Amino acid sequence: MSLQLLSQRLEKIRHDGLYRSLRSVDRTTPQVLVEDRQALLFCSNNYLGLAEHPALAQAAADAALQYGTSSAASRLVSGNQPLHELLETKLAAWKGTETALLFNSGYAANTGIIAALAGRGDIIFSDRLNHASIIDGALLSGSRLIRYPHNDTLALARLLEQHQGDGLRLIVTDGVFSMDGDIAPLQEIADLAEQHTALLMVDDAHAGGVLGQQGRGSVDFCGVAGRVAIQMGTFGKALGSFGAYAACSRLVRDYLINRSRSLIFSTSLPPTVLAASAAAVDLVQTEEGQQLRQRLADNSNLLRSLLQQAGYKVPDGSTPIVPILIGDAATTTRFSTRLLEEGIFVQGIRPPTVPKGTSRLRCTVMASHSPDQIQQAAAAIIRIGRELGVL
Numbered sequence: 458m459s460l461q462l463l464s465q466r467l468e469k470i471r472h473d474g475l476y477r478s479l480r481s482v483d484r485t486t487p488q489v490l491v492e493d494r495q496a497l498l499f500c501s502n503n504y505l506g507l508a509e510h511p512a513l514a515q516a517a518a519d520a521a522l523q524y525g526t527s528s529a530a531s532r533l534v535s536g537n538q539p540l541h542e543l544l545e546t547k548l549a550a551w552k553g554t555e556t557a558l559l560f561n562s563g564y565a566a567n568t569g570i571i572a573a574l575a576g577r578g579d580i581i582f583s584d585r586l587n588h589a590s591i592i593d594g595a596l597l598s599g600s601r602l603i604r605y606p607h608n609d610t611l612a613l614a615r616l617l618e619q620h621q622g623d624g625l626r627l628i629v630t631d632g633v634f635s636m637d638g639d640i641a642p643l644q645e646i647a648d649l650a651e652q653h654t655a656l657l658m659v660d661d662a663h664a665g666g667v668l669g670q671q672g673r674g675s676v677d678f679c680g681v682a683g684r685v686a687i688q689m690g691t692f693g694k695a696l697g698s699f700g701a702y703a704a705c706s707r708l709v710r711d712y713l714i715n716r717s718r719s720l721i722f723s724t725s726l727p728p729t730v731l732a733a734s735a736a737a738v739d740l741v742q743t744e745e746g747q748q749l750r751q752r753l754a755d756n757s758n759l760l761r762s763l764l765q766q767a768g769y770k771v772p773d774g775s776t777p778i779v780p781i782l783i784g785d786a787a788t789t790t791r792f793s794t795r796l797l798e799e800g801i802f803v804q805g806i807r808p809p810t811v812p813k814g815t816s817r818l819r820c821t822v823m824a825s826h827s828p829d830q831i832q833q834a835a836a837a838i839i840r841i842g843r844e845l846g847v848l
């Protein structure tokens with residue numbers, strides 16, 4: 458009976474056009490094999506192309522030979538190795554913070570950090586379009602969760618005014634919004650955090666390596682360095698590796714080591730991953746890193762302008778996330794399928810990842826795309842958009 462219930466629920470997901478399945482993709486380069494079809498990849502977060510950079514691969518291989526393949530324990534047991542500490546030192550220097558603390562993924566970081574910092578009697582103010590892992594962290598924390606309208610600082614100010622109290626107040630926002638590609642108004646949010654004595658946490662998953670001086674992220678890009686209590690960032694996107702971190706003060710780090718359950722109760726990142734991440738942090742600060750960011754910006758601008766010229770309402774912006782709003786989930790899936798038939802791989806993003814009625818194609822650009830590949834993708838998106846009556 459229980460399995461039958463699951464089967465009925467799955468059928469409903471299918472009926473609503475929200476069924477998900479795993480597709481096999483052989484790598485993260487512009488040219489990929491999706492199942493058995495050659496395609497151009499336009500939905501990876503490998504923004505700078507570092508996932509296939511020889512310096513990262515070499516660092517991972519050397520670390521495996523020197524230290525083995527696992528840390529084999531939580532850091533509080535016997536899993537705190539020299540590479541963890543080296544990477545945290547590099548991170549803090551890059552981000553300009555007192556310290557940093559590693560987490561096993563962005564999801565583990567957000568749930569672990571938020572649920573550690575806030576608890577019963579505390580209030581979390583979260584942008585309505587924040588990533589699911591932030592929501593999950595807030596729900597786990599047992600705090601009161603107040604979601605404010607997307608990037609609406611007037612509404613946030615009103616809510617902060619209305620909801621005072623003795624407990625901790627935490628404002629959390631994505632730096633770059635993962636499904637829209639826009640940037641949070643961090644100056645205004647930092648002002649509000651200071652006026653209302655709230656802690657500010659920024660999720661920089663999509664900005665680390667991409668925005669700001671030496672790719673330091675949205676906090677640097679928006680000129681609010683030193684005003685954000687916790688900058689969470691990930692290695693699995695522009696940094697071409699895996700894992701995540703909080704860049705923060707010594708006090709916050711110490712607190713998290715003592716309270717964060719995803720850190721305390723989980724085996725720490727392995728040497729291979731740590732070494733690749735350290736190589737990526739070094740690389741994004743070099744001249745090569747700067748050139749990759751420039752290529753990424755040029756490629757993003759090219760895709761945006763080709764789509765806009767054809768009549769798509771693509772928001773302006775400086776990030777590599779280029780959303781094409783479709784609305785209806787079934788049409789979005791159809792669009793994505795047709796694109797793959799034409800050799801362009803772009804995933805459709807549907808609820809619950811985005812709000813109902815806002816299904817979209819989330820195109821992402823990489824520094825490793827050639828202008829010709831961007832033009833091919835744009836031409837297919839325009840052609841199929843017309844075929845499906847979306848354009």
Ligand SMILES: Cc1ncc(COP(=O)(O)O)c(C=O)c1O
Nearest residue numbers: 562563564588635660662691693
């Ligand atoms: C904004 C944001 N935060 C957190 C995460 C989770 O990071 P990770 O993939 O490292 O778990 C993601 C994406 O996956 C994200 O887009």
